[in-house]
Amino acid sequence: MISGVMAGTPTGGADWSSRQRQERFRENQSAALRECLLGRRAAGCDLLARALTASLTAPTVDKVSLLATLGLLAMVGEKPPSADQVDLVARAITDGDTLAVAGLHAVHAQRAVFAAETTTARTWACASATAVDRLSDAELATCLEIVALLAWVEACLGRRYDAERHCDRGAALAVHTGQTVLLPFLLLGRGLAWLPTAMGQRPRPTTPHQPADGPAHPLLASLTDREREIAYVAGTGRKNKEIADELNLSPRTVELHLTRIYRKLGIPSRAALARLMSQLGDVTAERDADGA
Numbered sequence: 001m002i003s004g005v006m007a008g009t010p011t012g013g014a015d016w017s018s019r020q021r022q023e024r025f026r027e028n029q030s031a032a033l034r035e036c037l038l039g040r041r042a043a044g045c046d047l048l049a050r051a052l053t054a055s056l057t058a059p060t061v062d063k064v065s066l067l068a069t070l071g072l073l074a075m076v077g078e079k080p081p082s083a084d085q086v087d088l089v090a091r092a093i094t095d096g097d098t099l100a101v102a103g104l105h106a107v108h109a110q111r112a113v114f115a116a117e118t119t120t121a122r123t124w125a126c127a128s129a130t131a132v133d134r135l136s137d138a139e140l141a142t143c144l145e146i147v148a149l150l151a152w153v154e155a156c157l158g159r160r161y162d163a164e165r166h167c168d169r170g171a172a173l174a175v176h177t178g179q180t181v182l183l184p185f186l187l188l189g190r191g192l193a194w195l196p197t198a199m200g201q202r203p204r205p206t207t208p209h210q211p212a213d214g215p216a217h218p219l220l221a222s223l224t225d226r227e228r229e230i231a232y233v234a235g236t237g238r239k240n241k242e243i244a245d246e247l248n249l250s251p252r253t254v255e256l257h258l259t260r261i262y263r264k265l266g267i268p269s270r271a272a273l274a275r276l277m278s279q280l281g282d283v284t285a286e287r288d289a290d291g292a
């Protein structure tokens with residue numbers, strides 16, 4: 001299969017304006033991915049590396065797709081993209097290309113994970129997630145390798161809910177667009193999200209108003225465990241970015257949870273949530289004092 005793929009791979013001087021050539025290129029990329037899933041990783045990696053080197057005149061999205069695919073192979077035992085490969089793609093990215101920026105940031109995050117640079121990895125992963133969340137489904141479907149790679153990085157960093165929602169979105173798009181070769185990577189990322197993290201698992205935070213044990217206050221019974229956790233932290237006055245950092249989430253995920261919290265509790269704003277959580281804290285303190 002690999003020899004046939006190489007014969008049809010565009011070279012550095014190829015005319016990438018041809019739609020047929022671009023479609024052939026994507027087919028070759030999928031073939032290389034299948035080779036890796038079948039255990040022939042060295043051949044697949046060699047094909048992708050050669051294709052990336054030959055992609056000087058390729059559209060940016062194809063360069064980013066190749067780079068992200070090399071990142072996916074690191075999920076199954078290979079090395080992440082090299083600094084030279086990242087630099088090759090970075091030089092082609094222009095300002096305002098949200099899709100390409102999202103992919104480059106995801107690759108940077110993965111390289112930081114492999115280097116055990118946790119803080120740097122989180123910064124890059126958060127930047128990639130912010131960019132991915134701005135993309136429409138039609139835009140993201142042109143380079144699903146990005147969301148698969150991002151989800152894997154988020155799983156390694158303990159950002160479970162971010163990894164889960166990105167995997168779910170990517171899997172739905174993969175099925176809808178026929179890119180099923182990416183499903184094993186998306187499902188792997190989703191599964192990893194609920195295992196102990198590769199970067200060290202952080203304890204769940206507690207706040208002055210959050211009971212360490214016991215049932216939730218009846219007013220909060222409609223909230224999920226994660227929503228209650230965010231409500232308690234938000235009730236202390238922290239901003240979305242601070243909540244995200246404390247709970248290992250992206251700011252966008254915090255924002256989505258807060259919207260659901262407001263709706264379930266029937267309150268209009270963060271200020272109203274802070275007042276409610278303060279009142280619940282006072283009630284809890286009085287109850288504890290009475291039981292002492």
